[in-house]
Amino acid sequence: MGVVNVTPDSFSDGGEWFEPDAAVTHGLQLAGEGAGILDIGGESTRPRSLPVPEDEELRRTVPVVRALARTGALVSIDTVKLAVAEAALSAGAGYVNDVTAFRAAPDLAGLVADRGARCCLMHMLGEPRTMQEDPRYDDVVDDVKAFLLDRAEFAVREGVREDRIDLDPGIGFGKTIAHNLELLRRVDEIVALGFRVMIGVSRKSFIHRLADVPDPRERAPGTIAANVLALERGARVFRVHDVAEARQALAVAAATLDRDGA
16 A cells, blocks of 8 residues: 655655645556555644644545546545545545544444445544553553454444455554554454454654664665564555555565465
């Protein structure tokens, strides 16, 4: 899954693809590098970020979704808003990536079901503005598993098919470094819930803290290391900024493990 941030303030590439033409060009580049899904986002979810008004998020994302969907790419809309998701699906998106797992807008589940779209339900402690303020868990993996299973069951009750649901443990979303590493060590326990698992570690700050890489654009090696380990433990979707590098590494790892990476 290739990241296309149509935002001025995302943590690693804010502003680079803010104009629609630039975002479309970048999306086409990522597709050419092997991205099977293009994830279009118009609202930053970095720590301490603030919500974007609905009309502004629509303005940022819908033209990009429409242009990329016309090329035949599988387009994802990264949003927590019902109106944005509905507009994006009408413009050709086939996937909804919701960092609140349908908590912010419960009716999103019914929309996804009605449109036959795929979705990703992510764990986040609190909200982006506050999620990194002293996050605590009894057992981070058990707590995240229980949350994700509950949200998946909600989606199924609302009509979403189980095979259309992906789960994301939410690396960096209300987690310390220790929490992130424990989740990566035990990805197989989340896979055991029976849903396809997505991992989103790309360029995140825990890589800097572990390997002293202050520039997010230089964190591809750390991203790749975490993704390969997650692949070995059963993850199948990898949300990344650096598609060509990730695809190459995952292809070699998958062949070695005799498993399919996506």
